[in-house]
Amino acid sequence: MFAIHARYRGRERRRAELVRNSAQALSTLPGVGEFSVLGVEDIAATIDTPSATCDTTMALLSHGDWAVAIGVAPTDEQALNLARTTLGAHARAGQVKVGIRRQKEAAQDVAGAFLMLAHILAKRTPEGREATSLMRSGYNQNEAAAELEISKQAMSQRLQAAGWQAELAGWRLAVRLLEQADAKTK
Template sequence: MFSLQARYRGRAVRRAELVRRSAEALATLPGVGEFELLGVEDIRAIVDTPEALCDTVMALLSDGEWAVGIVVAPTISEACDVPLVRSTRAGSVQATVLPLGGTFAQDISAAFALIAHVLAKRTFEGREATSLMRSGLNQNEAAAELGISKQAMSQRLQAAGWQAETAGWRLAVNLLIQANQHAHNSI
């Protein structure tokens, strides 16, 4: 069972509206449940799969103004009983795996720290190129969509750290699968 918690750490004037709109947009991602609004800056949702969880966390990290908490627990009630992220700074992820054991939580947080670093260094062109690739287009299709050559697309993806992002995403998914198996084997 995966629970995602996020706290808006940005400086938007209309925080409550921004948080509500963000929750609505994130809930449209495949495998993501309805987000619960918890006060002005906090949201929480149950997420079905590790892949959907990684996609949602990356969307929040790309924005750069959210502190993210991930809870892996045997049941929904246990996943929702973990307090919201309090001290985590924007652009970082704090993981909790219940029952406690092993280094799963630290490893998951570390994988997302590496991904966040890659995402933070990205230019507008790099975000544009990787977004198209993440949506399922191949390099030729993405290049055509942007009106650039395949070589220019390849250069944008390389500069944007596309290979590091996909490797980090796969690592995070694998760690979440292992943590979920640990949580379920403990009951």
């Protein structure tokens, strides 16, 4: 089982409202359980699959103001507890910590994959975020270019500059590592 515990680390004045709205939005992602709001800054949920875990983590990293912990354990409750304790009190925005029951090295590998992904996301321009968001939503390059009213070549250039291929490779790596870790916890 998978769980995410995230803490808002931004400077929004109406942080409680932002945290509630984020919890509601993330709860609509496929394979994601309902995010609970824990206090003013924290949210947590169980997640069904490695890919949904990666999608949710990427959404939080894309925002830029969340510290994230992923827990992988045999039960929902164990995964949630592991994510909560892994996050710790001093987690920083853009940081992903991973706790995997009895698999310290695997946890470090997953955290490393997300470190690379966070680096890619942090370097994106607004145009790059817009282009990759459409691709992540299932559009092909031609459809995304039409949606943005740009040429296919311009779309290709935006995706290249945004590191889209590196994001895909990192996402696949993180999914595989989470699958392997989950199999070993059972």
